[in-house]
Amino acid sequence: MAVNNAKIYGVEKYIDFVVGDFLQLAPSLKGNVVFLSPPWGGPSYKKMENFTLNLLKPVDGYSLFQVAQTIAPNIIMFLPRNVDVCQVEELSWLSSPPLNFEIEENYVRGFLKGVTAYFGNTGY
Template sequence: MRYDQGIKMDEEGWFSVTPEKIAVRHAVRCGGGVVIDGFTGVGGNAIQFATMCHPVIAIDIDPRKVALAFENAKIYGVEDHIDFIVGDFFQLAPYLKGDVVFLSPPWGGPAYLTQETFTLDLLKPKNGYSLFQVAQSIAPNVIMYLPRNVDLLQVEELSWLSSPPLKVEIEENMLHGRLKSITAYFGDIAFSELSMFEL
């Protein structure tokens, strides 16, 4: 992140923004077309999608976060490639269509680490199953960025919610030799069942 160039964060952003190298990886993997970022926060992922020339619709219910995301996008010079929307992802979903939906919903703050296994019902503002079904109504491909202690069997189960079941790839994101997070790719952007991305 270009902190020395004026990147702006709120308190939640400091612990919830996707590390830039992981966000770049998401952008490279998403293929082409329109990306809908359902919980954009301060814009870390939306900026990387736009940097890779993907048109992006960046949504967040918090107007302060959207304002920060816009300012951060200006620092990267990609603000013209992102449509920023203040709104509720679930209320907007019936009006959205895209090629990829990116979901990095709130994990409940740093307390997620106190869970031995993070289950999909702990995601906010709705459980992971509901999130995934809404995303499927918008786009044929879904990327979910999840805690490192997420229940992987539940993540795999998400692929069975569609008919026929979607391909799924679960990627372990390693940062400085430690497991940082999990990314699940669903649809044609999935390569294999389990992979690892080391930073």
């Protein structure tokens, strides 16, 4: 689906699609930006008032972020609407040096679906 969407928007020549286990491939990857959309643990995330980064699977959000930092200086994370935003922001200042941080809410037909967090110089 990602390849199809890239073709629709005319950006496929700017993207290298790699299919595989992110955690296994990460040591061999280098880039400018890493986009992460980790599993939220199924529909049960909706019932939680405060979704924490340690609930992401197969690894927690902190570990996932550290792996992404070995690939690129700029990271984008798509997370559940009920994620603990303070924890997400914490990722930016735990980095050395601290990263620029911006967060946006993503709505579909007036319903808050998720949030996108931008770290580094991602052009937000």
